[in-house]
Amino acid sequence: MAELWRPIRKILREPLGALGLFLVLFVIFGAVFADLLTSWDPTKINPRDRFQGPSTQHLMGTDQLGRDLFARVLHGGRIALFVALVSTAVSLVIGIVLGLIAGYGPRWLDNLMILLFDAMKSFPTVMLALALVTLMGPSLTAVMVVVVLVTVPGYARIIRTQTIALKTSEYVTAAQSMGASSARILRVHILPNVIGPLVILASMDIPVVIGIEAGMSFLGLGVRPPTPSWGSILNDGFTNIRDTAWIAIAGGVPIIITTLGFTFLGETLRDVFDPRLKGR
Amino acid sequence: MSSDPILKVEDVQVSFPVGGLGRKNAILGVAGVSFEVNRGETFALVGESGSGKTTLARAANGLQEISAGAITFEDQRIDTLDRKAMKPVRKRMSMMFQDPVGSLSPRMTVGDLVTEPFRIHGIEGRNLREEAARLLTLVGLPTSFASRFPHQLSGGQARRVGVARAIALDPALIIADEPTAGLDVSVQGEVLNLLNDLRERLGLAMVIITHNLHVVHHVADRTAVMYLGRFVEAGDTEEVFSAPQHPYTAALLSANPEPDPDKTHDRITLPAEVPSLLARPAGCEFHTRCPWAQSRCSMDAPERQVTNGRAVACHFPLEPGARPPEIVEKAAS
Amino acid sequence: MTTLRIDNLNVTFSTEAGPLHALKNVSFDVPENRIVGIVGESGCGKSTLINAILGLLADNGSVDGGSILFEGQDELTTLPPSRMRDLRGPRIATVFQDPMGALNPVISVGKQMLNIQYRSPLSKEEKLNRAVEMLELVRIPDARAALVRYPHQFSGGMKQRIAIAMALMMEPALLIADEPTTALDATLEVTTIELLKDLQQKIGCSVMFISHHLGVIAELCDDVVVMYAGEVVERGTVRQIFQDPRHPYTARLLECDPARQSERTRNLPTIPGEIPDLRARPTGCIFANRCDRVSDACSAPPPDKDIGGGHIARCFVADTPAETGVTA
Numbered sequence A: 001m002a003e004l005w006r007p008i009r010k011i012l013r014e015p016l017g018a019l020g021l022f023l024v025l026f027v028i029f030g031a032v033f034a035d036l037l038t039s040w041d042p043t044k045i046n047p048r049d050r051f052q053g054p055s056t057q058h059l060m061g062t063d064q065l066g067r068d069l070f071a072r073v074l075h076g077g078r079i080a081l082f083v084a085l086v087s088t089a090v091s092l093v094i095g096i097v098l099g100l101i102a103g104y105g106p107r108w109l110d111n112l113m114i115l116l117f118d119a120m121k122s123f124p125t126v127m128l129a130l131a132l133v134t135l136m137g138p139s140l141t142a143v144m145v146v147v148v149l150v151t152v153p154g155y156a157r158i159i160r161t162q163t164i165a166l167k168t169s170e171y172v173t174a175a176q177s178m179g180a181s182s183a184r185i186l187r188v189h190i191l192p193n194v195i196g197p198l199v200i201l202a203s204m205d206i207p208v209v210i211g212i213e214a215g216m217s218f219l220g221l222g223v224r225p226p227t228p229s230w231g232s233i234l235n236d237g238f239t240n241i242r243d244t245a246w247i248a249i250a251g252g253v254p255i256i257i258t259t260l261g262f263t264f265l266g267e268t269l270r271d272v273f274d275p276r277l278k279g280r
Numbered sequence B: 001m002s003s004d005p006i007l008k009v010e011d012v013q014v015s016f017p018v019g020g021l022g023r024k025n026a027i028l029g030v031a032g033v034s035f036e037v038n039r040g041e042t043f044a045l046v047g048e049s050g051s052g053k054t055t056l057a058r059a060a061n062g063l064q065e066i067s068a069g070a071i072t073f074e075d076q077r078i079d080t081l082d083r084k085a086m087k088p089v090r091k092r093m094s095m096m097f098q099d100p101v102g103s104l105s106p107r108m109t110v111g112d113l114v115t116e117p118f119r120i121h122g123i124e125g126r127n128l129r130e131e132a133a134r135l136l137t138l139v140g141l142p143t144s145f146a147s148r149f150p151h152q153l154s155g156g157q158a159r160r161v162g163v164a165r166a167i168a169l170d171p172a173l174i175i176a177d178e179p180t181a182g183l184d185v186s187v188q189g190e191v192l193n194l195l196n197d198l199r200e201r202l203g204l205a206m207v208i209i210t211h212n213l214h215v216v217h218h219v220a221d222r223t224a225v226m227y228l229g230r231f232v233e234a235g236d237t238e239e240v241f242s243a244p245q246h247p248y249t250a251a252l253l254s255a256n257p258e259p260d261p262d263k264t265h266d267r268i269t270l271p272a273e274v275p276s277l278l279a280r281p282a283g284c285e286f287h288t289r290c291p292w293a294q295s296r297c298s299m300d301a302p303e304r305q306v307t308n309g310r311a312v313a314c315h316f317p318l319e320p321g322a323r324p325p326e327i328v329e330k331a332a333s
Numbered sequence C: 001m002t003t004l005r006i007d008n009l010n011v012t013f014s015t016e017a018g019p020l021h022a023l024k025n026v027s028f029d030v031p032e033n034r035i036v037g038i039v040g041e042s043g044c045g046k047s048t049l050i051n052a053i054l055g056l057l058a059d060n061g062s063v064d065g066g067s068i069l070f071e072g073q074d075e076l077t078t079l080p081p082s083r084m085r086d087l088r089g090p091r092i093a094t095v096f097q098d099p100m101g102a103l104n105p106v107i108s109v110g111k112q113m114l115n116i117q118y119r120s121p122l123s124k125e126e127k128l129n130r131a132v133e134m135l136e137l138v139r140i141p142d143a144r145a146a147l148v149r150y151p152h153q154f155s156g157g158m159k160q161r162i163a164i165a166m167a168l169m170m171e172p173a174l175l176i177a178d179e180p181t182t183a184l185d186a187t188l189e190v191t192t193i194e195l196l197k198d199l200q201q202k203i204g205c206s207v208m209f210i211s212h213h214l215g216v217i218a219e220l221c222d223d224v225v226v227m228y229a230g231e232v233v234e235r236g237t238v239r240q241i242f243q244d245p246r247h248p249y250t251a252r253l254l255e256c257d258p259a260r261q262s263e264r265t266r267n268l269p270t271i272p273g274e275i276p277d278l279r280a281r282p283t284g285c286i287f288a289n290r291c292d293r294v295s296d297a298c299s300a301p302p303p304d305k306d307i308g309g310g311h312i313a314r315c316f317v318a319d320t321p322a323e324t325g326v327t328a
């Protein structure tokens, strides 16, 4: 228990870290308990109640189709977090495997993979998104595939660099001298020592992922209506900005809060646990 | 020599590629070395840092590919074995590394570290927890250390963990790279006494690499002195120490710092410019620093001459107590 | 002026089995322009002391009580981390036993030596020349070619000399060296000591030098601090310590040096017994369970006895020399 508390206490000691942790927990809470926090159905159309301002009935008002914005924001948060967590997790797994292979494997394979990572990285995100959507049609899956393709090369490179550094370390040599297999060396001796900084970097990438999801949904490349997403709410808001500003606010503020929250938290994690990553 | 060699190293060379622009180059980290280690014997390797001691040890342990020569362990050629075939050999021969903390995997506990050999070799039917306790006790650490991580150990404590791991599988040969570096003299005594005790009880053979000549003097049966990847002198420890014949050995022995602030050292000082392995000096490779060098030395390389088990590679082996010519001249004028 | 004044310093590590008192009431000075050696059994807290000075204690460690005053003005125990970072490197340089701690394995040596000089106004060319000059000072062959090589391409000894070159490049006021010559052979150890002494005089810095090699301490240092189980048990000039040791631990430690055994022996002398558990320190003398001069009085904490001339030993019988004391 004390083991769990110590890092949390360290984060709380930094004002920005405490704020970040609070904001993140706030967003997660909203997404997880969306059904308890509101009884409105986020997709239920109610043309008579269009463009209402905030009231006790509709905490954030309603949109152009009379849907409850509070419910849409909460459920949009679910989508955002789902995309962020699932695609980051997938990216991490793929990045780690590729990075370990590149770093520990033969030189030619390493060179080949580096070439591949660089090619993937140099592809503009928007182009990639458009290409994929043309292929697969707009969907949540398309969003997640884009996120994975965008983040994997960076993760793989970090793991690769660290694996190369550890490959010649004395404790890896010691394991070799005892007769350990490559698989065992990677699993027991290298992986636990390269994973920490990556998780910190990945947590700092979450705002980027949320941005990609919101951006693609804004452009109509992501989740399909009527499923709520912060990006599509924002789009609704801009389309109807002359009738009411509330829709745009309801779509924009959560994005800002979440982005700030994860950024503060990620940066604090980095400063507290791995200051060497600064400037990466 | 009553010889029952457990380890036989014959004319071993190790070359490292060095990336020069355009041209492909290689340096010889070990440039043709031969020696034998008998069962129950302690063999010491001393020499300049960078002279190839660690590389030689790694080669003998099969961690470093050799580019020429042969290595035989318990009557089996091991330099040609692949990783799989090498695995059973690794049970019989263990290695202790130079950096006490750095050779321990940072996220494993001491308990896991000392029992790692059992897990690697899939040795079943032993209670690993008990084994860890047994091994820690054997090297004089409290069993409560089993739950510590390497960064929570001092250098000396980490060294003992290394010893525990090296003796876990009851090997026949231990290659120890600087086993006492970083230990204070009393713990150093304990570790050496422990290794000596194992040697006596189990007939363990040892190759010890160390910079501490006082230690070599006390524990090693035979000593070899390395310079630029070759043995310049090798023989019975007592004889080498009492009458060094190669000028480098003499310089090394005279440099040994003594624990007495008022001691006036009568040192044979060498120019510190160690030649690069990329440009080995012609003739005797020590001639650029040798106080006794003569014109012949820069032209032909001295052959290794063996008399009574004492090998020396020098055109003009020293008489006991010889002083460098300049010093003699200075004293005379 | 004293470069470093350590006064009554206490450091505790919190462990699962309770607090571990790693440093207890440690006091000594590092005067300007002097080399102070620190010796003691492994695990006695030398590295902990250094980490406390540098503000780099492990997460579970903390300074509780005492002061570390640097150059008469900076109280290191309370200095904000950002100020501490500014001091580390340019003002307080370090060389560790493991040179890889100072060297980044994936950056070439030359680049690393450039990075250290990021604050210097010199041009890149001049910085590179300075790097080559430093490498030559520590006798790396082919210094210019060495700049493009990576740390793992050097032998252990060469890496250590590169680390020394990097530490001294910014001309610090205090150099802390934790067993820097452990990996060097005797001739290079001697040249490194002479080199350190030489560089120390040129730069005019103070040095805190930790080594287990008593011969090196005797040859290099002006003053010596002897530590045991987290306490300074004796301190004085190098001659006082080596020729007139007053604390029984110091006397036994000196006797254990194989350099003092002229007869070849397989069984080297040791100090029987174990260091006490630092989580449960005895109330009396910390060395009592291994001491050959122990008496009833020793169940009370011994005083720091002043023997004169700055020679101090924490022992009841320090005013009388040990009969086992070694004569040179």
Ligand SMILES: Nc1ncnc2c1ncn2[C@@H]1O[C@H](COP(=O)(O)OP(=O)(O)OP(=O)(O)O)[C@@H](O)[C@H]1O
Pocket: B016, B017, B029, B047, B048, B049, B050, B051, B052, B053, B054, B055, B056, B277, C152, C153, C154, C155, C156, C157, C158, C183, C184, C185
């Ligand atoms: N991977 C490598 N690539 C290039 N050169 C290497 C490599 N490993 C070692 N060398 C070189 O081989 C020589 C011998 O190195 P080695 O580490 O064996 O020396 P050593 O005697 O153990 O030194 P020390 O006592 O300082 O540890 C050195 O000149 C070193 O630079």
Ligand SMILES: Nc1ncnc2c1ncn2[C@@H]1O[C@H](COP(=O)(O)OP(=O)(O)O)[C@@H](O)[C@H]1O
Pocket: B151, B152, B153, B154, B155, B156, B157, C013, C015, C020, C022, C040, C041, C042, C043, C044, C045, C046, C047, C048, C049, C058, C060, C061, C278
């Ligand atoms: N992070 C830590 N947690 C718990 N104990 C520690 C930690 N670091 C060091 N110690 C303990 O503190 C004592 C002093 O260690 P250290 O300063 O490393 O010794 P030295 O450098 O003299 O060999 C040892 O008993 C060691 O086990």
Ligand code: SF4
Pocket: B246, B247, B248, B284, B285, B286, B287, B288, B290, B291, B292, B293, B294, B297, B302, B313, B314, B315, B316, B317
């Ligand atoms: S051969 Fe000549 S140069 Fe070489 S060690 Fe002997 S005397 Fe010195």
Ligand code: SF4
Pocket: C247, C248, C249, C285, C286, C287, C288, C289, C291, C292, C293, C294, C295, C298, C302, C314, C315, C316, C317
């Ligand atoms: S105080 Fe007593 S026990 Fe401690 S060192 Fe002195 S004589 Fe020994």
Ligand SMILES: [Mg+2]
Pocket: B053, B054, B098, B177, C156
């Ligand atoms: Mg070595």
Ligand SMILES: [Mg+2]
Pocket: B154, B155, C046, C047
């Ligand atoms: Mg230490």
